[in-house]
Amino acid sequence: MSEKHATLTIEGNNYRLPIITGTAGDKAIDIRELRSTTGYITLDSGYMNTGSCSSDITFLDGEKGILNYRGYEIDVLAENCSFVEVSYLLLMGELPTQTQLNDFRALLSRFALIHEDMIHFFDHFPPNASPMAILSTMVNTLHNFYPEMTGDSGEDLPEIAARLLSKIRTIAAFSYKKSIGHPLVYPRYDLSYCGNFLNMMFDKPVKPYVVHPQVVATLNKLLILHADHEQNCSTSTVRLVGSAGVNLYTSISAGISALWGPLHGGANQAVIEMLEAIHQDNNDFEKYIKKAKDPNNPFRLSGFGHRVYKTFDPRATIIKRACKQTLKALNVDDPLLEIAMQLEEITRSDEYFVGRNLYPNVDFYSGIIYRAMGIPTDMFTVMFAMGRLPGWISHWMEMMGDTKDRRIGRPRQIYRGHKKRDFVPLHERG
Numbered sequence: 164m165s166e167k168h169a170t171l172t173i174e175g176n177n178y179r180l181p182i183i184t185g186t187a188g189d190k191a192i193d194i195r196e197l198r199s200t201t202g203y204i205t206l207d208s209g210y211m212n213t214g215s216c217s218s219d220i221t222f223l224d225g226e227k228g229i230l231n232y233r234g235y236e237i238d239v240l241a242e243n244c245s246f247v248e249v250s251y252l253l254l255m256g257e258l259p260t261q262t263q264l265n266d267f268r269a270l271l272s273r274f275a276l277i278h279e280d281m282i283h284f285f286d287h288f289p290p291n292a293s294p295m296a297i298l299s300t301m302v303n304t305l306h307n308f309y310p311e312m313t314g315d316s317g318e319d320l321p322e323i324a325a326r327l328l329s330k331i332r333t334i335a336a337f338s339y340k341k342s343i344g345h346p347l348v349y350p351r352y353d354l355s356y357c358g359n360f361l362n363m364m365f366d367k368p369v370k371p372y373v374v375h376p377q378v379v380a381t382l383n384k385l386l387i388l389h390a391d392h393e394q395n396c397s398t399s400t401v402r403l404v405g406s407a408g409v410n411l412y413t414s415i416s417a418g419i420s421a422l423w424g425p426l427h428g429g430a431n432q433a434v435i436e437m438l439e440a441i442h443q444d445n446n447d448f449e450k451y452i453k454k455a456k457d458p459n460n461p462f463r464l465s466g467f468g469h470r471v472y473k474t475f476d477p478r479a480t481i482i483k484r485a486c487k488q489t490l491k492a493l494n495v496d497d498p499l500l501e502i503a504m505q506l507e508e509i510t511r512s513d514e515y516f517v518g519r520n521l522y523p524n525v526d527f528y529s530g531i532i533y534r535a536m537g538i539p540t541d542m543f544t545v546m547f548a549m550g551r552l553p554g555w556i557s558h559w560m561e562m563m564g565d566t567k568d569r570r571i572g573r574p575r576q577i578y579r580g581h582k583k584r585d586f587v588p589l590h591e592r593g
């Protein structure tokens with residue numbers, strides 16, 4: 164990264180602040196010495212203008228709609244790779260050779276089971292427990308069962324990552340089977356990452372599940388598209404929690420909790436709930452558009468808008484295409500797809516949305532595909548977490564490995580409370 168300088172003038176004094184330029188020409192003013200040299204901090208609610216780190220993993224350009232993992236364009240990866248291949252790329256920094264891929268797949272098979280004692284946990288969640296709460300709890304509990312494998316144990320990264328990638332899939336499928344009172348289906352060595360998940364979700368003793376190639380291909384694509392997205396809320400959470408020296412599983416568990424929010428990964432579930440509400444309302448689009456535009460109404464169009472993308476989210480474009488292909492291949496006619504496309508079309512000619520660069524994001528069409536696959540709505544964000552896991556692990560590892568720059572994350576603030584005041588004893592407070 165090359166360095167130039169910016170000049171900041173405060174109270175007649177000039178301060179030179181280094182300018183850092185990233186690989187893709189992205190620029191930052193380095194303010195790491197700002198407070199010690201000027202006594203000032205910066206204030207940036209929601210970190211809209213603030214970089215938290217330097218990273219080699221993902222690059223995105225919100226104005227141009229560009230998303231690259233380790234330098235490879237997202238659409239090229241989505242069309243040509245499996246999720247396991249892209250997970251390896253994010254984690255190790257290079258696409259795997261066939262041997263490396265075979266070895267990684269073997270690790271995923273080896274680590275697919277969870278400790279049988281963990282299965283009893285499922286019996287004690289309430290029947291309507293949120294799959295995201297279960298996932299966050301069970302991933303955090305993995306630390307109790309595998310305390311030696313916490314990411315900083317010097318174990319090989321592929322093993323650490325494969326253990327989590329494989330077990331999150333099993334935990335997700337087991338939690339679904341428990342929620343519907345069906346017998347658990349165990350992972351199998353002869354099935355792929357996605358084929359195993361689908362089989363664990365939908366196979367039954369009375370009717371074997373036939374793994375549909377189109378469904379497997381689409382699931383691979385969806386997980387790839389969710390695999391990383393630089394410093395989003397949940398990834399930043401994983402980094403912040405990890406910066407305190409917390410083990411990998413617990414840091415990931417915190418990321419799962421952050422992803423749950425309807426403004427973040429929870430949006431894919433909220434989109435379906437919104438589309439269903441419009442459908443129940445006889446497709447009264449105007450009512451929902453009006454609500455979304457009303458500054459006094461907290462309702463927002465779920466699946467629209469993005470902190471970084473001010474043009475079409477490149478992932479949404481790919482998912483929309485995959486949605487149509489998959490529903491056609493599965494011979495599924497879901498009225499929500501037509502409603503989604505009509506809603507998108509309406510916003511494209513509405514100044515409120517056009518003027519604010521509000522386009523469909525990654526969450527807008529993904530849920531329609533999950534529905535067609537038979538995945539329940541309350542598991543859509545679990546699917547997002549499964550996809551995002553390799554990104555979270557990669558960022559945690561990158562942060563933990565940055566021994567030069569790494570320190571505990573601790574933002575500053577501007578205080579707006581009371582000035583110093585005298586204490587009033589209880590008996591004098593009236």
Ligand code: SDX
Pocket residue numbers: 209391392394395396425426427428430455456458462463464465466467468469470471519521524525526
């Ligand atoms: C993800 O960061 C990432 O990379 C996240 C993610 C990833 O891969 O990790 O891409 C995944 O979380 C995608 C986003 C999913 N969330 C949603 O779909 C929820 C609906 N979207 C909005 O809540 C909102 O767009 C956010 C949360 C996504 C972004 O919020 P910002 O950047 O804080 O923008 P903002 O709320 O300040 O909005 C700017 C304006 C406001 O209007 P004005 O005050 O200018 O009048 O746009 C309006 C907002 O009211 N607006 C919307 C809207 N999104 C923004 N109005 C109606 N519907 C919406 N969806």
